[in-house]
Amino acid sequence: MSNYFPSVEKIRYEGPSTENQLAYRFYDPGKVVLGKTMAEHLRIAVCYWHTFCNHGDDAFGVATRHLPWDDAPTPLAAAEKKLDAAVEFISKLGVEFFTFHDRDLAPEGKTFAESTNNLKHMVDKLAAQMAKHKLKLLWGTANCFSHSRYMAGSATSCNPEVFAYAAAQVKCAMEATHQLGGSGYVLWGGREGYDSLLNTNLSQELDQLGRFLTMVAEHKHKIGFKGQLLIEPKPCEPTKHQYDFDTSAVFAFLQKHKLDKEYHINIETNHATLAGHSFADEVGYACANNIFGSIDINRGDPQNGWDTDQFPSSVEELTYVVYQILQYGGFKQGGFNFDAKLRRQSNDLLDLFYAHIGGIDVLAKSLLIAADLMTSKKLQAVVDQRYHQWQGSLGQQILKGGHSLQSLSDYVQQNKIDPTVHSGRQELCENIINQHLWCHKN
Amino acid sequence: MSNYFPSVEKIRYEGPSTENQLAYRFYDPGKVVLGKTMAEHLRIAVCYWHTFCNHGDDAFGVATRHLPWDDAPTPLAAAEKKLDAAVEFISKLGVEFFTFHDRDLAPEGKTFAESTNNLKHMVDKLAAQMAKHKLKLLWGTANCFSHSRYMAGSATSCNPEVFAYAAAQVKCAMEATHQLGGSGYVLWGGREGYDSLLNTNLSQELDQLGRFLTMVAEHKHKIGFKGQLLIEPKPCEPTKHQYDFDTSAVFAFLQKHKLDKEYHINIETNHATLAGHSFADEVGYACANNIFGSIDINRGDPQNGWDTDQFPSSVEELTYVVYQILQYGGFKQGGFNFDAKLRRQSNDLLDLFYAHIGGIDVLAKSLLIAADLMTSKKLQAVVDQRYHQWQGSLGQQILKGGHSLQSLSDYVQQNKIDPTVHSGRQELCENIINQHLWCHKN
């Protein structure tokens, strides 16, 4: 194996009392929680782009971080070194999964054919490494947003040749994902939106997008890919307004194009909050509508209105989200992808380890507490009590479709109904969560 | 006629050069624009609640405004005086339409039966006045959010008796709307959401809401009401999160419950912006998906995160929105409802006139400029040019479903496609709009 991180051994579980900053305090991959191992529950993935391609530049400043695998005579040679670094990092971190865009793995060539060859070359190398190191692909995707040809969108470009180009690129990336045994394939429409409504044919662009996603689903079936197709909502940035604004916008779109059985949702914490939702709301909505798929676990900053892509740090926020996922039955083919990047000032490769270890421990601790919530049933008891009247005959008749406005109006008048509602006990529920967070031993 | 506004004569069109603050500068109801009168285009409605029931109290302070029609021995007697004031006001303003909640028109009684009788009593009086003064009802609605019984929602309450009560109330309000010849019936789910996910059964509440809206649509057909059913999205306030968050959330919901042919959307400027959208975006989205219905034209404050319900004041903002509506073919059964309230410090009844006159003139001016945009086709020309390649054979084949990822991949490789995209000309489009705003004579 390569040795880009010579000062770091494989990260191991040492428990809460360790003083070692390069150890897990809560993430114990093989520990069984509610009948599955932690690793099986969390399905943690390292992302290729932020972790191995990000140099710390931002809109106001240049790179701050030197990545030694960049030092190579050609882009393809650098890509090979980067792959070695990635395998070393993921292996030392001790997680199973990773995720990638086509252009993270292999450089764009001068022509489409060259780009495709580059990708095939690297996918073959990656496949060999995955087998050797027992790594798995959570999902793959195509970068159809960085190149200038995509400046007006890919599927929603004003130029149909761009649509065609994106289709060809997605075909390659999906087939690469299939070859690597990916559990999913993601579409993030970073440029599928508009910068100004004034120059936009909204109706046509939405039709284009429907056509594109239909073709993608058809190709999946054609090649026999069994992973889930995922759409990742984001309200804006880089565009002023993105069509996949939030989970409900995607759900509306999928239904209109009869694609709601073909796609699931990849929810990112940071995108949820940029759209004006709590993370828990987006997850809850997706679960309630049976379109929940996977998670990008990076968070935003509560005061900053752009994608800060920070590592998760709040057990309080994630406990309830993991609880929702447990109630939903856990991930089917999804997982927790760390689409998170180091802060620009974290210019030391060691910071990559600190950041991932901290984030993974936050998830592990959240899982432990959420499992406690499942077991204690204390929160569920409050909810059940609150809605218990719906178990009675009136409630059941209504839900089964046995009533009309007329029949309910008669019911109210004949029975002189004057209903009252009991306390919602919101503060008590918040206390119950806090008691699980702070008082239980886990 | 009553005389609550003795210093005000009927408001007349006097043109841009008048010095009279109680006159229209742009709103000339009978003026023909693009083949219809201004009044037919705009279908302006005064709202009963903010205009005749609002006393200037807010969350931090008591009433500032005395409404003389409140001075009556009983609530029902006050309601009768209020009706007189409303008819006088609307007539003097010279618009045709109004909108109401059941409880604005008639007071809640001690029992459901008494409330129903109060409403019937007032609806009969209102019907007579409408006939006499040639007034029309844009839409009616039921207030299922103010009473404490609705604190946990109406259709989505944790208590099915509340669901039944709301059903009975909506039945009465819809029938009153039908009796009054309303062009629409609105449902605003002010409490159909949650204050905390912790105590909420999201899935069940959404099912309840689906059941409720289905019953409403069935009742419409049963009684032969021909107005449109409308849902008014709002993201939050009073609840932490409302299910009808924005137009796409409603569209997703309607499709899931097979109600998307039954309901249209009533978009409020202020609700659009609270949801993180531009007003134009919500209108454009609704039009693109054929669910556009009607407008609440009150705006919010760009810096304040709650419903300020201010009168419209920006021709710049509304011109493009009216242009979108003209492109869509204009209102079918909808209109511009002034769901706007005076500022708390505007404690003089004259302010009601200043506010409505100003707002109506803003709409009228916007219509004039939008009609110019339609006629000049300058903006449309930029858009058409931008997408013109989609008229070619590749674009048409794609849109007609004649391509797959495979065939497009072949196309790209065989033709060595390397597409570029021309300037989006956003700044030029902004100049074109400004030229119509500031340079044309209208």
Next chain:
Amino acid sequence: MSNYFPSVEKIRYEGPSTENQLAYRFYDPGKVVLGKTMAEHLRIAVCYWHTFCNHGDDAFGVATRHLPWDDAPTPLAAAEKKLDAAVEFISKLGVEFFTFHDRDLAPEGKTFAESTNNLKHMVDKLAAQMAKHKLKLLWGTANCFSHSRYMAGSATSCNPEVFAYAAAQVKCAMEATHQLGGSGYVLWGGREGYDSLLNTNLSQELDQLGRFLTMVAEHKHKIGFKGQLLIEPKPCEPTKHQYDFDTSAVFAFLQKHKLDKEYHINIETNHATLAGHSFADEVGYACANNIFGSIDINRGDPQNGWDTDQFPSSVEELTYVVYQILQYGGFKQGGFNFDAKLRRQSNDLLDLFYAHIGGIDVLAKSLLIAADLMTSKKLQAVVDQRYHQWQGSLGQQILKGGHSLQSLSDYVQQNKIDPTVHSGRQELCENIINQHLWCHKN
């Protein structure tokens, strides 16, 4: 003692393992932490207005909560019963402090004289109860925002008679606070701002406010009041824009009017976040500028743009804030005021206990962890290391004023300075905080 809460005994510390929802798990008033008792550190105060005067009404709905002490023949008689309820509640909760507005305690009369007499009457009764039950006043204040006379502000009203009226009212309220031994007197300028710049003389209003605050400080000294004067920033609501927008706006204002030694800042979590700051930022800024005074510990909702005034529930958020306060040396005369209100659906008096107990335990747990952070010095060590070069001669010379642009330019050129910066270790710092939160025994 009265018996408005018959089912509740005095709330006691029972430790983390109790199953009793009416007990403290962390708040152990007499427990010594870093040399002071928990009670001395936290100085917890119940607020009179939200706790005893709030009926659950909001901008879209009427009251949901019946307060039995309202059932009295006259407003003054109700005020007496409310005082009994307050004393019972605070005593049972087992905290020492409370806070009040003049109008919470005693009803507004028909004239200024009657209002003053009502207040004096109630203050005398309150003083007796405080002595008997060993209660203390954290701070008092005057409600100069709810009455319609204050609709355009009090000190900043366009009518100087309103200024005079407010001055008279503040005089009474400050003297009542003095009589009751208050540790502070607060000014919250809820209407000291504007709804529209168009009708506002900004410069004159700011001068009026300067005059008012000067008079208040002079009166404090005249009557020998030794409590601290506090200003509570808030960016908006009820006004569109409030002059005391945030801590820096207040600090700028105080310096301009030479009042920065006279006033300290009362920071509210919810107001900090509405102003676009983190709570920790506002506290840190106030401490760094030596104007930190006291805290209103109620939080907002991250997705809602108005004052939700929720009880604190996040140990993660508060730990670092309490750590900042400990580093500053703790409260001098301030404390943690619970300016928090029950959710509208929490319509049971028991909810008042659940909410306060939960919030107080959150503060207590945060104090325990923050004390650990102080003791471990792990976070401080990272910070010290990061800035250690400023301890060298160049840094010290700069800070002592021994350099100019010229001398530093010479230094850079002569020494061929080409500086680099080490990793900011942000992710490691986040891990350190989390280790104190989740791994320590406290």
Next chain:
Amino acid sequence: MSNYFPSVEKIRYEGPSTENQLAYRFYDPGKVVLGKTMAEHLRIAVCYWHTFCNHGDDAFGVATRHLPWDDAPTPLAAAEKKLDAAVEFISKLGVEFFTFHDRDLAPEGKTFAESTNNLKHMVDKLAAQMAKHKLKLLWGTANCFSHSRYMAGSATSCNPEVFAYAAAQVKCAMEATHQLGGSGYVLWGGREGYDSLLNTNLSQELDQLGRFLTMVAEHKHKIGFKGQLLIEPKPCEPTKHQYDFDTSAVFAFLQKHKLDKEYHINIETNHATLAGHSFADEVGYACANNIFGSIDINRGDPQNGWDTDQFPSSVEELTYVVYQILQYGGFKQGGFNFDAKLRRQSNDLLDLFYAHIGGIDVLAKSLLIAADLMTSKKLQAVVDQRYHQWQGSLGQQILKGGHSLQSLSDYVQQNKIDPTVHSGRQELCENIINQHLWCHKN
């Protein structure tokens, strides 16, 4: 002159009725308005960085725009070509002013000495061109935020060598500005803030910043530079939180360090709105506190939470701001700087002209209407009437310091004062503005 824009002639005023997109409809530089020419009022400046250095890349994508002046054998040779292009562009646009950062004009060298030499070389060339083409410098500044050495700030870096380096760089840039006869020198603290409070010594960083700004002011006097020193507030981005958050934060800071007579404020529309203020509020506050200096006229997007730096397009928004500036007496040494960049899709050099022409016309039209507002005095009349009671004896006595809480309390009680407040007439004021916008001939 160079010929980078061969299809464009000098842009001329052709009046509102022209169909030429490369002409001014309102900006007529020599036209006299309220005693000064339009050019003297507006003092319009083109910015060097966005206009000549921006390639359309963003956080999610690479360059979209080819700038022909980049095609040169060395960075310095490219800088010379860029200077030619700039002079051609500004001359053809027909405005007098420009603004620059040191690194826009001349490339960073391998050493500080080389960077300084590069700058001197280019400044000499620029000086010659300015003389030849009668161009003026509105202000200069130093880029102390893009290089990795500044990742933790310049004045507020954790490394004092970085402080020294920034001091040396600012010295050069200020002297270059002085040499070029600049009207001002700006400091924008893009990295003077923190990414995390956890690793930040807030108090020390603020002291460092105070030291730095003091040295800058001293150096200004030492070299005899007569331009104004300006600080440009921004709340965040690139940092999580910037110390110069908004105008009031800067004003507080300046007063604390006794620098409030040395610095004025450079307000950017986009930064005002990111800080939660209206643009008009920031301008009004700066004027009311006598620290108003200059304007960056680029706007943000109302729905996007980052710096979009768009060209101004709203006459409605700017009219009232220009009115405020006229009331303040106009710019002293400031002006309107177009710190605006083309949208990423505007990849044609012609777009640079469209964008500037549109923005300049918006300012010109706003000036015309604001001048009307000054002349008509209609808005002023409402304001004067609203505050007229302050002209009476009570008001004047209060403002002159002739009252205390005691004397005002006596006044209220003896005169049985029970004040009321007249309507604020906000809606009427909005109508008055709209009448000036839409009804006047200008």
